[in-house]
Amino acid sequence: xxxxxxxxxxxxxxxxxxxxxxxxxxxxxxxSARAIANLESICKRYLKSxxxxxxxxxxxxxxxxxxxxxxxxxxxxxxxxIPASKVVGNLSDENAxxxxxxxxxxxx
Amino acid sequence: MIRTPPxxxxxxxxxxxxxxxxxxxxxxxxxASELRAIEAxxxxxxxxxxxxxxILLPTAQAGLRExxxxxxxxxxxxxxxxxxxxxxxCFTSYTHAAIGITPIFDGEDIVxxxxxxxxxxxxxxxxxxxxxxxxxxxxxxxxxxxxYVDRAGEAHEISVSGEPVFDVRGKxxxxxxxxxxxxxxxxxxxxxxxxxxxxxxxxxxxxxxHYQRLLAGLEPVTLTYGEVLYEPGQRIGHVxxxxxxxxxxxTQVEVNHSLEVGLVGREGMxxxxxxxxADISTNRALVQGTGTAMRMEATRFSQEFLQSVPLQRELxxxxxVRMAQVAQTAACNHFHRVEARLARWLLMTRDRTSxxxxxxxxxxxxxMLGVRRAGVTVAAKSLQKRxxxxxxxxHINILNRRGLEAAACVCYQIIKKMRF
Numbered sequence: 047x048x049x050x051x052x053x054x055x056x057x058x059x060x061x062x063x064x065x066x067x068x069x070x071x072x073x074x075x076x077x078s079a080r081a082i083a084n085l086e087s088i089c090k091r092y093l094k095s096x097x098x099x100x101x102x103x104x105x106x107x108x109x110x111x112x113x114x115x116x117x118x119x120x121x122x123x124x125x126x127x128i129p130a131s132k133v134v135g136n137l138s139d140e141n142a143x144x145x146x147x148x149x150x151x152x153x154x
Numbered sequence: 155m156i157r158t159p160p161x162x163x164x165x166x167x168x169x170x171x172x173x174x175x176x177x178x179x180x181x182x183x184x185x186a187s188e189l190r191a192i193e194a195x196x197x198x199x200x201x202x203x204x205x206x207x208x209i210l211l212p213t214a215q216a217g218l219r220e221x222x223x224x225x226x227x228x229x230x231x232x233x234x235x236x237x238x239x240x241x242x243x244c245f246t247s248y249t250h251a252a253i254g255i256t257p258i259f260d261g262e263d264i265v266x267x268x269x270x271x272x273x274x275x276x277x278x279x280x281x282x283x284x285x286x287x288x289x290x291x292x293x294x295x296x297x298x299x300x301x302y303v304d305r306a307g308e309a310h311e312i313s314v315s316g317e318p319v320f321d322v323r324g325k326x327x328x329x330x331x332x333x334x335x336x337x338x339x340x341x342x343x344x345x346x347x348x349x350x351x352x353x354x355x356x357x358x359x360x361x362x363x364h365y366q367r368l369l370a371g372l373e374p375v376t377l378t379y380g381e382v383l384y385e386p387g388q389r390i391g392h393v394x395x396x397x398x399x400x401x402x403x404x405t406q407v408e409v410n411h412s413l414e415v416g417l418v419g420r421e422g423m424x425x426x427x428x429x430x431x432a433d434i435s436t437n438r439a440l441v442q443g444t445g446t447a448m449r450m451e452a453t454r455f456s457q458e459f460l461q462s463v464p465l466q467r468e469l470x471x472x473x474x475v476r477m478a479q480v481a482q483t484a485a486c487n488h489f490h491r492v493e494a495r496l497a498r499w500l501l502m503t504r505d506r507t508s509x510x511x512x513x514x515x516x517x518x519x520x521x522m523l524g525v526r527r528a529g530v531t532v533a534a535k536s537l538q539k540r541x542x543x544x545x546x547x548x549h550i551n552i553l554n555r556r557g558l559e560a561a562a563c564v565c566y567q568i569i570k571k572m573r574f
Contacts, residue, residue: 072208075198076217103321104199104208111201111208118188119199119208134188135196 066126077136081120084137276301292318307391353397384435393425399445400506403437413524419506490563493533497562510552
């Protein structure tokens with residue numbers, strides 16, 4: 047775990063790069079709550095304060111989800127740095143999240 | 155292919171609903187990773203472009219219901235009810251267990267009301283201000299103790315705890331919490347132990363067999379600062395024999411003007427009209443000093459009073475003193491300066507609390523002395539200048555008792571001789 051983390055840190059492009067994300071959730075439904083917790087944990091360990099996260103509740107702002115082409119929730123979209131990417135589900139698959147956020151190379 | 159929670163009791167309607175969802179998903183979701191997430195049970199909702207709304211999947215619905223039920227059952231374990239309030243602190247929902255807080259909350263619909271709009275009698279305006287200030291800072295509050303009297307005249311005490319609720323974006327959405335009826339617990343705590351000494355002088359003066367007889371109908375209670383025992387014109391429910399508490403009797407002149415006409419502590423009883431054959435209070439009886447008292451139900455007291463000559467004698471003596479005290483106070487209020495009256499009042503209060511630290515707001519002192527608040531400020535400042543008291547934000551500290559006695563009008567000594 048420790049070595050993994052070090053590796054991941056090294057592969058972060060630059061310490062000052064701010065990752066901008068948007069997480070779509072459905073109120074306090076179980077997977078949504080889990081997704082927030084999982085993402086918070088990942089951000090804390092890999093990004094420290096170098097990230098911006100916006101959480102969109104699709105029950106409150108369904109038009110935003112529709113306009114932004116989001117079909118299922120929870121889902122996480124990385125907006126910056128490009129290329130944009132997306133992860134669907136409760137974000138319990140940390141590898142998939144790190145890959146999508148560009149915090150990890152394709153190979154493990 | 156879509157995983158649904160196994161349900162042994164699935165009725166045809168829910169099977170139909172499930173089928174409808176699966177059709178919807180098949181129609182809308184084409185992306186492989188999204189389908190995989192749905193199959194893995196990691197999705198809560200999908201967007202329906204037709205209605206423009208998000209639709210919660212059955213699994214998520216079940217999960218939400220379950221967590222809600224779990225929370226409620228957990229809360230029910232150590233509370234009598236739980237509640238929710240909106241962002242304006244108005245109740246939006248309230249549940250209660252079979253026992254517990256029924257009387258006022260059942261008779262009255264509390265939904266849409268704030269806590270401070272309910273008829274609790276132990277909170278002053280300043281107390282509520284302090285509480286609301288905490289809420290404005292979104293603080294969690296624990297064990298806020300509130301008292302009320304139900305329609306049957308029974309006193310109740312509840313303890314309320316709450317925490318702020320925020321929506322997913324961190325916006326304040328209201329408060330939620332629990333309530334507990336602590337009346338029984340309070341009373342159990344106050345039950346006199348064997349060998350309990352009689353702390354009320356009037357009761358202590360009775361011959362043993364008369365006291366024992368009375369004791370069967372007496373119940374120990376805690377009186378809290380600011381609590382109103384009677385309002386003018388109200389039927390008297392109980393008589394009170396203060397122990398270390400003391401009660402102020404106020405005569406109301408107009409809605410906002412009242413004047414103290416008597417102070418009853420361990421030397422007497424509150425509820426004198428009953429001993430004189432009237433069951434309506436002419437005064438407002440306001441608890442001044444938190445402490446214990448023994449109380450008796452009014453009808454029971456009337457019966458006991460008729461049967462016990464020693465009780466009659468003690469009460470008539472007390473009434474005589476009270477009348478003299480009222481007359482003296484009336485004269486005092488007319489002839490003596492505010493400063494001397496304030497000194498007298500502080501000394502009288504000190505005699506009953508046996509403490510040099512008093513907690514009294516200006517508004518309250520103004521009512522006690524029948525003057526305006528500004529008058530109280532000037533008098534208190536003058537006493538402070540003479541280093542007799544220290545006055546800071548409702549806290550009065552008596553620094554020099556002898557000096558204060560000298561500053562008080564003669565009425566203090568006259569009333570003191572009457573009482574003790």
